[in-house]
Amino acid sequence: MxxxxxxxxxxxxxxxxxxxxxxxxxxxxxxxxxxxxxxxxxxxxxxxxxxxxxxxxxxxxxxxxxxxxxxxxxxxxxxxxxxxxxxxxxxxxxxxxxxxxxxxxxxxxxxxxxxxxxxxxxxxxxxRLPALEPLEPGEPGAPDRSGGAFRRENRPESRTLARIRALLAKAEATGYPEEAEALSAKAQELMARHSVDEAVLSAHAPSPDAPGACRIGVEPPYEQAKAVLLDGVADANHCRAVWNEPLGFSTVVGFEADLEVVELLYTSLLVQAEAAMTKAEAAQRAGGRKRTKTYRQSFLAAYAHRAGTRLRAAAQAATAESGTTTDVDLLPVLASREVAVTDRLERMFPETTTTRLRGAGDAAGWTEGTRAADHARVDRRRPLP
Known part of the structure; x- marks a missing residue:
């Protein structure tokens, strides 16, 4: 044969x-x-x-x-x-x-x-793999990004992104929740300013970028709470996220600079949330309560909800201040970018649905998760330790 x-x-x-x-x-x-x-x-x-x-x-x-x-x-x-x-x-x-x-x-x-x-x-x-929405330029249905996007992908990493990476690395390494949250808030502030800088550059460029997209894994366990966290991070950074539960990822749509910081911050916050949950569970065990799946689900759901709220507030504050110092009227620039992101999202996903958060009925888990995301102020003026 x-x-x-x-x-x-x-x-x-x-x-x-x-x-x-x-x-x-x-x-x-x-x-x-x-x-x-x-x-x-x-x-x-x-x-x-x-x-x-x-x-x-x-x-x-x-x-x-x-x-x-x-x-x-x-x-x-x-x-x-x-x-x-x-x-x-x-x-x-x-x-x-x-x-x-x-x-x-x-x-x-x-x-x-x-x-x-x-x-x-x-x-x-x-x-048996199903077809996915195209992300790469040149694929059927993907946007034409032959202008500024490719040029920017190949340039060296900016000093701002290097500072953001350093802040998040410190946040992941510290054993103090208050310090971790302060460092994360500072990183979000820099992310917002970085996004504004990119928007200004795009407004001046002869061939403005088109929004792109990337997929970020949402791994078990507690995928739903993690998807909520990613959605909050994306929303705070001018992006939109759509969760594909069966295949274990979310597709995030946004401009390239924003996509990069969403990946950075989501990964870092997951590390910090796991550390905070481990510490909270230790206190629960010391008090005679056993760990439960519902407790962890509730903890991460509350953490995701509260973290998203605080990230949006930090981003809005940083963007507002940037708008008073730049020579470009930011509101039309940011509004046009938001329209472009929404248009790309709707072309990629003409049909989406919302889902209710399941399994978050443990009051102690919700309280501890909220507290873990709420230890430090996210005011950008908070002095770092």
């Missing part, structure tokens, strides 16, 4: 039949034909290329495989992504950064049957 035919027979047996015995039969075929390995890898790279054409990106593939399968499958898909990368067309800086973050551990050595089984399990998943 020829090598391509071996792979074809294995695919016919396993990829379109979810039964375990079909998977075992197909894995046995592949295990018995070592010459099929190269063809099997080539077909896997084709699955990855198809995923790209359907709107998926490297981080999306790694995330869905980690969510649905096991570590061995993550290593397998990472190897396929690296195999396909030299064959892809040039892409933007965000795509390149995702490729750099793809895990580089080789799949573990194992027997041929077990390896073939894992490969077929992965290919079953890749084959």
């Amino acid at each position: 020829s090598t391509p035919r071996t792979v074809d027979r294995a695919f016919e047996t396993a990829l379109y039949d979810a039964a375990d015995d079909a998977l075992d039969a197909a894995a046995s075929l592949l295990a018995a034909d070592p010459a099929a390995d190269a063809e099997l890898t080539r077909r896997g790279a084709e699955f990855v290329a198809t995923a790209w054409r359907r709107g998926w990106q490297p981080a999306d593939l790694v995330r869905i495989v980690r969510r649905e399968l096991d570590d061995v499958h993550v290593r397998l898909v990472a190897a396929l992504i690296r195999t396909q990368a030299p064959l892809d067309r040039p892409r933007g800086a965000r795509w390149t950064a995702q490729l750099d973050d793809v895990p580089d551990q080789a799949p573990p050595r194992t027997d041929r049957f077990s390896h073939a089984t894992a490969v077929l399990e992965l290919y079953r998943l890749l084959l």
Whole structure:
């Protein structure tokens, strides 16, 4: 039997039949034909290329495989992504950064049957991936960003972003909630000013940017509360977020400078929320109360709600002050950018729905979560320790 035919027979047996015995039969075929390995890898790279054409990106593939399968499958898909990368067309800086973050551990050595089984399990998943909304320029339905956006993606990171990263790193590292919240508030202030600076530059540019989009993973457990937190961070930074619960991510729409700070702040606040919840739970245990799932859900939901409120207040204060010092009337500039973001969002997601926050009925968890997000004032004049 020829090598391509071996792979074809294995695919016919396993990829379109979810039964375990079909998977075992197909894995046995592949295990018995070592010459099929190269063809099997080539077909896997084709699955990855198809995923790209359907709107998926490297981080999306790694995330869905980690969510649905096991570590061995993550290593397998990472190897396929690296195999396909030299064959892809040039892409933007965000795509390149995702490729750099793809895990580089080789799949573990194992027997041929077990390896073939894992490969077929992965290919079953890749084959069934739905089409996603396009994010990259040049994809069907994506905006034309041939003007200023590409030029800005390639410029060095600004001093402001470097300061924001430093503030958030300190907030994550400190063991004092008050200090962490003060540092986060200062970071949000700088983010708002950074957004204003970018808006002013865009207003003066001969070819203003179009809004872009990115996907940010919303990982279990307590995904709903985390999605609410991301929504609050996005809203405070002139972006909009749409949560895809089944696939475990939110799509955030906004201008490139704002998208970057949303990713930074959301990641940092998750770290801080986990630390605050761990401390609150320790106090609960000391008082004789057991930890519960409902307590954690309520804690994170309250933290997300309160943090979003405070971030918006900090951003509005910083934007108001910036508007008194710039030579551009900010209100029309920011309003036009908001319209552009909303238009992009509605074209990407013509149908959305709202969802009620579930499982947040623990009063103690809600109180502690609110307190954790409310320890420090978010007034921008608060002196830092």
